[in-house]
Amino acid sequence: MKKEIGVVFIFLSITALLAGSFFGCISAFQFVFPGFFDLLPFFKNRPIHVSFTVSWIFLSAIGGIYYYLPKYCGLPLFSRKMAVVHIWMFIITGFLIISSYLFGKFGGREYWEFPPILAIPIFVSWVIFTFNFFKTVLKKVGQWPVYMWMWSTGVCFFLMTFTESYLWVLPHFRNNIILELTVQWKAGGSLVGSWNMLVYGTALFVMERIKGDQSLSRSNLAFWMYLLGLTNLMFGWAHHIYNVPTAPWIRYLSYVISMSELLILSKIIWNWRKSLEQAKKDFYFLPFRFLVASDIWIFLNIVLAILISIPAVNAYTHGTHITVAHSMGSAIGINTMILLASVLFIITDVTKFEFAGTQKTIIRIGFWLTNISLLVFLTFLVIAGAEKGKLIVENKLVFQEIMQQIDPYLVSFAWSGLFIFIGLLMTTIPPLLAIIQYLKKKD
Amino acid sequence: MSTNSMSTGLKRFFFWSLFILFVIDAYFVYTSGTENDPSQSFLTEGAKNGKLLFQEHNCISCHQLYGLGGYMGPDLTNVMSAPGKGEIYVKTLIQNGTQRMPNLHLPESDVKALTEYLNYVDKTGISPVRNFEINLDGTITQKDVR
Numbered sequence: 001m002k003k004e005i006g007v008v009f010i011f012l013s014i015t016a017l018l019a020g021s022f023f024g025c026i027s028a029f030q031f032v033f034p035g036f037f038d039l040l041p042f043f044k045n046r047p048i049h050v051s052f053t054v055s056w057i058f059l060s061a062i063g064g065i066y067y068y069l070p071k072y073c074g075l076p077l078f079s080r081k082m083a084v085v086h087i088w089m090f091i092i093t094g095f096l097i098i099s100s101y102l103f104g105k106f107g108g109r110e111y112w113e114f115p116p117i118l119a120i121p122i123f124v125s126w127v128i129f130t131f132n133f134f135k136t137v138l139k140k141v142g143q144w145p146v147y148m149w150m151w152s153t154g155v156c157f158f159l160m161t162f163t164e165s166y167l168w169v170l171p172h173f174r175n176n177i178i179l180e181l182t183v184q185w186k187a188g189g190s191l192v193g194s195w196n197m198l199v200y201g202t203a204l205f206v207m208e209r210i211k212g213d214q215s216l217s218r219s220n221l222a223f224w225m226y227l228l229g230l231t232n233l234m235f236g237w238a239h240h241i242y243n244v245p246t247a248p249w250i251r252y253l254s255y256v257i258s259m260s261e262l263l264i265l266s267k268i269i270w271n272w273r274k275s276l277e278q279a280k281k282d283f284y285f286l287p288f289r290f291l292v293a294s295d296i297w298i299f300l301n302i303v304l305a306i307l308i309s310i311p312a313v314n315a316y317t318h319g320t321h322i323t324v325a326h327s328m329g330s331a332i333g334i335n336t337m338i339l340l341a342s343v344l345f346i347i348t349d350v351t352k353f354e355f356a357g358t359q360k361t362i363i364r365i366g367f368w369l370t371n372i373s374l375l376v377f378l379t380f381l382v383i384a385g386a387e388k389g390k391l392i393v394e395n396k397l398v399f400q401e402i403m404q405q406i407d408p409y410l411v412s413f414a415w416s417g418l419f420i421f422i423g424l425l426m427t428t429i430p431p432l433l434a435i436i437q438y439l440k441k442k443d
Numbered sequence: 444m445s446t447n448s449m450s451t452g453l454k455r456f457f458f459w460s461l462f463i464l465f466v467i468d469a470y471f472v473y474t475s476g477t478e479n480d481p482s483q484s485f486l487t488e489g490a491k492n493g494k495l496l497f498q499e500h501n502c503i504s505c506h507q508l509y510g511l512g513g514y515m516g517p518d519l520t521n522v523m524s525a526p527g528k529g530e531i532y533v534k535t536l537i538q539n540g541t542q543r544m545p546n547l548h549l550p551e552s553d554v555k556a557l558t559e560y561l562n563y564v565d566k567t568g569i570s571p572v573r574n575f576e577i578n579l580d581g582t583i584t585q586k587d588v589r
Contacts, residue, residue: 031515034543041545042515043504108498110512143451149458174494175486177567179477181509186472220449227457234465244509245568245589247476253468255582312577319510319518319571392571399517 003439004071005083007350009063010343011435012091013056014428017336020052021421028414032407040102047101047113053331054111054195055094060339061198062086062129065151067346068205069136073148078135082128089125093118111188112165119166126162130155145208145217146226150201153230157194161187181244189237196335197233203291203338206345210288225267228260236261239309243318251311258309265302268295286348286355286363290341293371297333301326304382316393321410322385325378332374332420340427347431351438359430366426373419380416384409482566482589493560496553505544509570515543520570523562530558 027049030042040048066083069075077083097114100106107115133155137148165187167173173180204217216222238246238254272295282288304326308317317323344363348354355363384406391397391405497503505515512518522528537554540546549557566589574586 043501043545046504046513047501106499106501108501108503110503113501113504141451149454175491176478176480176483177494177508177564178480179473181511182472182477185511186469223449223454227461230458230461234461235468240511241509243568243570243572246472250472250476252582310581311583312581315572315575315583319507321514323510324514393573396573 004067004350005077005080005087006063006065006067007346007435007438008087009059009066010346011432011439012087013059013063013339014343014432014435016052016059017056017424018428020049020056021424023049023052025414025418025421028417032410032414044101044104047106048098050111050113051094051097051101055090057195057199057331057335057339059090060343061154061195061202064202064205064339064342064346065133065198067350071349072205072209073137073140075136075139078132078139082132086125086129086132089121089128093121093125096121109165109168109184116166116169119162123159123162126155126159130159143218145204145214146222147201147204147208147217149223149226150197150204150229153226153233154194154197154201157190157197157233161191161194165191178244178246182241182246182250185240186237189240190233192330193229193233193237196330197229199335199338200229202342203294206287206338206342207291209345210282210285210291221267225264228263232257232261236309239314242311242314255309255311258306261302261306261309265299265306268299268302271295286360286367287341287345289364289367290337290344293367294334294337294341297329297337297374300378301329301334304329316389317385320385320388320392321381321406321413322389325381325385328381329374329378332370333378336424343428344431347434347438351434353434353438355430355434362426363430366423366428368423370420370423370427373416373423377413377416377420380409380413384413480567482563485563485566487559487563489556489559490563491560493556493558493563496549496557497560500547507570508564509568518570519561519564520568521565523558523565530562533558533561 023045026037026040027042027045029036030045037045066077070077097118100114100118105115106113107118112119134152137152165184167183167187168180173183204222208214208216236254236257238250239258242251279288279292304322307313308322308326387406387409388402391402397405502519503512505513507513507518508520510518510520522533523530534554536544537549537557538546568589569585569587572583572585575583576586577583
């Protein structure tokens, strides 16, 4: 493993993305066709899908940071050995987690469904990463670009919120479901915010490199937008638990903070107005194309997030497929598009390899197939969720009756998921082959 | 485009101010915001054990509590008191499974613990919320509360 350590992370991240979307497809079909692929039942399959998907996000974001710091920020890694230990711990823990699911050993916490003992190596590997990261970036203090603030925040807050999400092992938290659910979703909401910081920092970095415009990440406005995002990370999580009987101020605080996302929305629209012509010119460049797509998904997801943060709307949408649309839209539309831009940027940079005409065509078709299928996928989830909410609140129907009525939408959702997988395959196979060739080369 | 006139010291000040507010918020969330659970008397030893079993069998992958969890099966928050449901219904489903739900072949003691846990959850609140009034500011007033 003498090659760029960041590239090894990127290689693993692409395999995790493909595995995550493959198991996601199986889960979706199991959801609508009970009995489908019973060898791996839904309650085992779903956590496998989630774990691979979360791994894709972390591996690609971390791989980017390991690659960009020495190569472009003039900050050689404090310790390459620590990065190697980090990746081996990631691989071994990942193997243990998937094995635990296959053998039916669970911790039963949504998204971290593995036995709690496996949280220890994750925590330790992140401490190693945190130490290595700060020993590297603190060599150069002063006017940091915003992406450096974002990466630093993401690294620290992951450690904090991941620890917080395990407070349930203490009886004080475990034996009060109101406290426990609240802390779980407080930690979970902020934890997603922490990986978003890593991802959005990456987006800003790549955009700065593509445009060659350093002011993008050094302006006061960029810093204010970062602070706004951080405020939402810290206080905007309670829309997950509006119907949990906590003190009302928890809901009101979150509601008010969530509405500040309207400012982010305005900023996106303002940017589009200014940069549409330039975007048309740069669209041929593959990483830029993925960043443009992520911008559109950010816009749509913020609209959805703002809507479901209004308690009166949330009463209809909570616990419906609209929540799934929100999380899938963020994971695929925003995070995956940004991280694919970063992955393509790194691969073309490190291999000095310009994709051939056919490969470019395959990636472009994959790009459009993924995005169009995602639009169909999310549309059916939103329709299914809206219908479910109406049937619960207004028609007071029970679960089985509701599922019968929304089944056609869910079948369409499952099929469009398959097309997302095919699109991702087409997008990632050429870069994956390029990276394998690079890793095979002797130093 | 705004200029980069803000000093690093000022940026740090904003960051740390937010962080201190975050810590204060966490303190109140952990204490006065959530500590009042009037249903504690229903949290028997069996219910505590049932909670761990609920996690060990990854029930949350398919079911929800307070609308949080998977979508394969129904929300179980009030399954013990819902019309036509209740303890016998729950025990029968756990012991036999359905087309969508596997039969986990649990011993009688585990089934009892799980129902005790669901009974405790049922006493803590209501989900999904069906009866509410919408206020002008976009908040809601729940009509039926435990």
